Structures are given as C-alpha cells and as structure tokens.
Amino acid sequence: MTGYKDEQGEIRYEIDVYYVSKSNLGVGQRVGDFNDFSFLAVEHFEDFISQVEELSLTPEELDRIKEKREKEIDASLTKLNNDIYQNEKGLGENDRVYLVAAAIIATIGIPGKVAPLEKSDLKSSNERGWRDGDILVRKIESFLEEKALPKEKKEMILRTLSNTLLTENINKVHSGETQLKRVFTKIVDDLGIYYKIGLTTDFTGKLFNEMYSWLGFTQDKLNDVVLTPSYVATLLAKLARVNKDSYVWDFATGSAGLLVAAMNEMLIDAKNSIDSPQELREKEAQIKAEQLLGLELLSNVYMLAILNMILMGDGSSNILNKDSLTDFDGKYGFGKTDHKFPADAFILNPPYSANGNGMNFVERALNMMEKGYAAIIIQNSAGSGKAREINRRILQNNTLLASIKMPLDLFIGKSSVQTNIYVFKVGEPHEKDETVKFIDFSNDGYTRTNRKKASNNLKDTGNARGRYAELVNLVRFGKKKLNIFSEKEYYEGTINPKNGADWNQSAPIDTKPTLDDFKKTVSDYLAWEVSNLLKRQNKEDDTLGK
Incomplete structure (x- = not known):
C-alpha cells in the first residue's frame, strides 16, 4: 500500500x-x-x-486436472447407480434421487455452523427419534435453516425428502445395519470427494445427467427431458448478455443447468468488476437470492434443480414448482412475493413436444418482460413452420437478432433432433428491414462420441473455445468480428415478420460465373477436345498399321 x-x-x-x-x-x-x-x-x-x-496453476494444468476428475466422476456415478439398482431392493426411481440429494446436503456442512454428517453418526438404531432417517432429517433441517431458505421452500424440501428417509423399510435393522446407512455409505464413499473439493469440475452436470437417467426420462417417446450440455448452457447465458446486474429466468428449468450457468457468469462478472471483498460478498448474496428465477413442473426434477443450485452456491430461493404457462404471475415465489421479478434475460431449452415445439414458453416469457435479451435452444422446425403463428406474435414486440444452426449430434445418445438457437432483443418490434445474423454452427469445433467406455466423449478437435467465443461476438457485433468462421457459415439477411416460418436461412450460393470460371471451362473443354483428337489419331494410326 x-x-x-x-x-x-x-x-x-x-x-x-x-x-x-x-x-x-x-x-x-x-x-x-x-x-x-x-x-x-x-x-x-x-x-x-x-x-x-x-494462481499457481496454468489453464493447461487445470484442464488436465479437470479431465482426470471427470473420468473419475463418470466411473463413480456408474458404479453407484449399478450398485444401488442391483443390490438395494425396494427403492424406486424417485427414492434413489432423493437419497443422493439427502446424503449430499447432509454431508456438505457449513463451516463453523453445521458439522458435516459422518457415516459413524448413523447408529442403525430402532429407537424412535434416533433412527438413521431421523438423524439425516435433523441434519438437513439444520443445513437449510442456516442457509436461510424461505420457510415454505425449506418445509417443501424436508417433506419431500422425509417421505423417503422416514419410511419403515429403509430404517429396519438387518445384520446390525439399516438399508439407509448402507446406501448413505455408498454415496459418501463414491461421490463425497467430488462435492467436497469445491465443485471446480463439472460434477453437478454429470451427477444430474446420471440421475435423470435414473428417473427413466431417456426412454420417454417424446424426448422431452434432455439436459443441455454445460458449455451450451454457458453459451446461452452469454448470448442473452447476462452480467452481474441481470435478472435471469428460465420457464422450463429442469435440473437448473441453465440457471447455474447464468449464475456463474453473473458471479464472474461481479468478481471482475468489484474490488472490495465486502461489497463483492453482498453482491454475490443478492445474485443468488434475488436475481435468478426458475420454474419446473415435475416435482422429482424440481428436487434436482433445488439440489443443483444448493451445490453450486445456493441460488435456489426462487426455483418454483409451478406450471410456467398457467400457474405463474411473473412475481417472486419467495421473499418479495408482492413484487414482479424484473427479468431482463431469458434462457430456455423447452420441452419440444409442447405447442410450437416449445415456442409457447418463449411467447409467455417475453410477454412478461419489458426489456433485455433472450437466447433459446429449440428444435429447428419451430423456425420453419411448426410455430408459425406463435412466431408472428412474438415478432410483434421482439426482434430476432440471430438464428444459429447447432451441430446435429449435440445431444448424442439422448436425442438426434436438429436444433437452432434463436436470440432476441426484447421489447422492440421486428422491422422487415432488420438485419438477422444467420450462422451455421454445425462445426462447433467439438467431436462427440457415444461410447460408454470412452475416456472422454467430448474432444476439442477444431478450436472449439475460439469458435464459441467468436460466435458470441458475431451475434453481438456482426461481420467485423469474422475471423475463424468462413463467409459460408455467416450470413446477414432479413426475414418477413409476418411470415413466422423463415427463421432458418443459410448463405445464398453465388451462381454467377466469374472470369476465372469461364477460363477454367474453356481450358477444360480444350483439354477434352485435344484428348479426343489424340484418341482419334491413335485409332487411325492403328488402322493404317494393319
């Protein structure tokens, strides 16, 4: 100083x-x-x-550590799932998810306030009030109390988890141990190290992908429940221009992956722009408590969202178990319940079986916003006719800034639908002469596989980081940021706001011949003529020789 x-x-x-x-x-x-x-x-x-x-770790070193951790997490999650499925009878799909959620919450702890629950704390006792389930519930209650969650939210979480933790069968003592303690031990042994090291790796994304599969949604004929890859979730947050002062909502939250990505972007921006640790701490608390809102209708998936946000920093205050289309009035669900949530950033991966492939969610959210930006990833038929009427209505008060064609194998192993990302500016009607950026992002730089035994199913084989960064810049600043992308991949055009089915365009192919084209054609023709003359000459020579 x-x-x-x-x-x-x-x-x-x-x-x-x-x-x-x-x-x-x-x-x-x-x-x-x-x-x-x-x-x-x-x-x-x-x-x-x-x-x-x-500071002592380079990005390359961090990447190596992250890759190593991800391989370990994959193996541990697979082992845990197989172990519980094969050896623990009587546990339904929801029970498995709630047991993992309960075990993680109980063993995170809060330094100086709530001691993490240890395996030895579960005594497998038959004494009423001191069964293993009773002990787990009390520890979770202490944790939630210290997190200062709204009363209704805390009661809902406790009620949901207690329905599994306090059942008679799971607390019965067999051979000196309850099933609950046995499962709790497996969870802590297999996963504990990863969620106790600060969650610097993509632990939660992998955890929730695995638990989604436990819920059986991957076999759903509608392919409705497909998690957005974490790097795509981050892309959506950047395209929606999320910063420390944004108010972000998601109308089909799932396991809250998009909100987690948005929260991370907000916290990074706060850290980069606020110099005082005290002021930064206050801003971080405000972001988590007041600047995020998510809606999820399915109760078991809703619990995943709650757990995800608690694990990643507890921005779960306004994750609501409601139908965003019919049961949400735009207000805070907890805390400032009389105040409208002042959303200025909307991110979404909707259920594609919904009306207009899910564009009805987009219309609903944008109608409740006065300003800001939106980025949604959706089945691309939504922009080519499946949601024509909804799209027309959306453009009456919002501007389509960009249409981005995503890789076909983006959701490999989960779904094979072609998706697009649509980016909007909220609150301004789309004019017919408005420039729309059409970007072919089929080559995003990643190579994906779906091999169960592969060490890494996602590899950066074509400067993926650079391409994702340039994509964000192209959408925001236009052609002057064109560097890695070719001109065939980036096209600026227009749409008819009264059409609603012309959102998926590509760069036009120039069919006008150039002088070089003419020269090459003439050259090719002369070469062909000479070749024919030589062949005829050779035949005549052969005939004369005979």
Missing part, C-alpha cells in the same frame, strides 16, 4: 497485492484488485487464500 495527502489533507492511496513464491520463481503474480484490506478479515481470508492458490 502506498499513499499521500492531497492539498485538502485527504488521504489518497493505492493497494496492490502480489504473490511471490518459489513456485513462480520469485517473479510475483498479481492477485487481484482491492481497494481496502477487508480481504484479510477472518470471514474473507479463506476465499483470499483460495484465490492465491489458483
């Missing part, structure tokens, strides 16, 4: 924090921007140390 007194006697100062160590060869790495010393306070010090520790 250095400073001085100005002419008025006011102290002017600057603070810079550097990390100097053998690991960085004494060069010194700048830790971050700070305008006071609150980062040294007890409540912020662990975060500061974590920030320092991250």
Whole structure:
C-alpha cells in the first residue's frame, strides 16, 4: 500500500497485492484488485487464500486436472447407480434421487455452523427419534435453516425428502445395519470427494445427467427431458448478455443447468468488476437470492434443480414448482412475493413436444418482460413452420437478432433432433428491414462420441473455445468480428415478420460465373477436345498399321 495527502489533507492511496513464491520463481503474480484490506478479515481470508492458490496453476494444468476428475466422476456415478439398482431392493426411481440429494446436503456442512454428517453418526438404531432417517432429517433441517431458505421452500424440501428417509423399510435393522446407512455409505464413499473439493469440475452436470437417467426420462417417446450440455448452457447465458446486474429466468428449468450457468457468469462478472471483498460478498448474496428465477413442473426434477443450485452456491430461493404457462404471475415465489421479478434475460431449452415445439414458453416469457435479451435452444422446425403463428406474435414486440444452426449430434445418445438457437432483443418490434445474423454452427469445433467406455466423449478437435467465443461476438457485433468462421457459415439477411416460418436461412450460393470460371471451362473443354483428337489419331494410326 502506498499513499499521500492531497492539498485538502485527504488521504489518497493505492493497494496492490502480489504473490511471490518459489513456485513462480520469485517473479510475483498479481492477485487481484482491492481497494481496502477487508480481504484479510477472518470471514474473507479463506476465499483470499483460495484465490492465491489458483494462481499457481496454468489453464493447461487445470484442464488436465479437470479431465482426470471427470473420468473419475463418470466411473463413480456408474458404479453407484449399478450398485444401488442391483443390490438395494425396494427403492424406486424417485427414492434413489432423493437419497443422493439427502446424503449430499447432509454431508456438505457449513463451516463453523453445521458439522458435516459422518457415516459413524448413523447408529442403525430402532429407537424412535434416533433412527438413521431421523438423524439425516435433523441434519438437513439444520443445513437449510442456516442457509436461510424461505420457510415454505425449506418445509417443501424436508417433506419431500422425509417421505423417503422416514419410511419403515429403509430404517429396519438387518445384520446390525439399516438399508439407509448402507446406501448413505455408498454415496459418501463414491461421490463425497467430488462435492467436497469445491465443485471446480463439472460434477453437478454429470451427477444430474446420471440421475435423470435414473428417473427413466431417456426412454420417454417424446424426448422431452434432455439436459443441455454445460458449455451450451454457458453459451446461452452469454448470448442473452447476462452480467452481474441481470435478472435471469428460465420457464422450463429442469435440473437448473441453465440457471447455474447464468449464475456463474453473473458471479464472474461481479468478481471482475468489484474490488472490495465486502461489497463483492453482498453482491454475490443478492445474485443468488434475488436475481435468478426458475420454474419446473415435475416435482422429482424440481428436487434436482433445488439440489443443483444448493451445490453450486445456493441460488435456489426462487426455483418454483409451478406450471410456467398457467400457474405463474411473473412475481417472486419467495421473499418479495408482492413484487414482479424484473427479468431482463431469458434462457430456455423447452420441452419440444409442447405447442410450437416449445415456442409457447418463449411467447409467455417475453410477454412478461419489458426489456433485455433472450437466447433459446429449440428444435429447428419451430423456425420453419411448426410455430408459425406463435412466431408472428412474438415478432410483434421482439426482434430476432440471430438464428444459429447447432451441430446435429449435440445431444448424442439422448436425442438426434436438429436444433437452432434463436436470440432476441426484447421489447422492440421486428422491422422487415432488420438485419438477422444467420450462422451455421454445425462445426462447433467439438467431436462427440457415444461410447460408454470412452475416456472422454467430448474432444476439442477444431478450436472449439475460439469458435464459441467468436460466435458470441458475431451475434453481438456482426461481420467485423469474422475471423475463424468462413463467409459460408455467416450470413446477414432479413426475414418477413409476418411470415413466422423463415427463421432458418443459410448463405445464398453465388451462381454467377466469374472470369476465372469461364477460363477454367474453356481450358477444360480444350483439354477434352485435344484428348479426343489424340484418341482419334491413335485409332487411325492403328488402322493404317494393319
């Protein structure tokens, strides 16, 4: 820290924090921007140390660690699923999901407030009030109490989990142990390390993909429940221009993957733009409590969303178990229940079996917004006729900014539908001369496989990071950001706002011949003529020779 007194006697100062160590060869790495010393306070010090520790790892090293962890997580989740399915009788699909949720909540703990539940804390007792289920429920209740969840939300979670945790069969003692303790032990042994290390890997995405499969939705003939890959969820958040001050909602939340991605973008922006740790902490709390809202109708999937948000930082306050089309009035579900949620960013992966492939969800949400941006991923037939009438109505008060054709194998192993991302500016009618950016993102730089024994089913084989970053820039700033993409992949055109079925366009093919085309044609023709003459000459020579 250095400073001085100005002419008025006011102290002017600057603070810079550097990390100097053998690991960085004494060069010194700048830790971050700070305008006071609150980062040294007890409540912020662990975060500061974590920030320092991250400096010693390069992106390449972090990528290697992440890839290693993901392989381990895949193996552990598969092992856990097979073990419970084959060896634990009497547990339905929902029971398995709720047991995992309960075990994780009970063993996360809150430093200095709620001690994590240990395997040894479950005594497999028959004593009423001290059964393993009773102990788990009390620990979960303590955790939720300290998280300051709204009363109705806390009661709903406890009621849902208790229906599984307090059943008689799961608490019966056989050979000195209850089924509940046995399953709890398996969950902690197989998964505990991953959700206790800070969730820096894509643990929750993999966990919820696995638990979705437990619920049996993957066999649903409608293919309605398909999780959005985490990198696509992040793309949607960026396309919707999410920042620390955004108010983001999702009308078909699923396991809250899109909201988690949006929350991460908001927290990153806050961290990059707020220098005071105290102010940053307050902003992070506001983001999680007030700036995210999700709606999910299916109760078992809703529980996954709650757990996901709790694991990723507890932005679950306004995850609502409601039908967004018929049972939602646009207001906060908890806390400020008399206030309208001031949404200015909308992200969505709707159920494609819904009206207009799910465009009815888009219309509903945009009609409740006054400004902002929206990014949705949807079956592309929604833009070529399946949702014609809905699309016309949407364009009466919203502008289509971009139509992005996504890779056909994006949801490989789950669904094979062709999808597009549509990006809107909210609150401005679409004019017929409005420029729309049509982008063919069929080649997103990733190679995907669906091999169960593959070490990694998603590989960056074509500068995927660069292509995703350029895609966001193209949508926002236009052709001047064209670098990696070819001109065949990027096209600026127009749509008829009264059509509703012309949203999927591609760059027109130029059929006008150039001088080079003419020269090549003439050259090819002359070569063909010469070849024929030579063949005829050879035949005549052969005839004369005979």
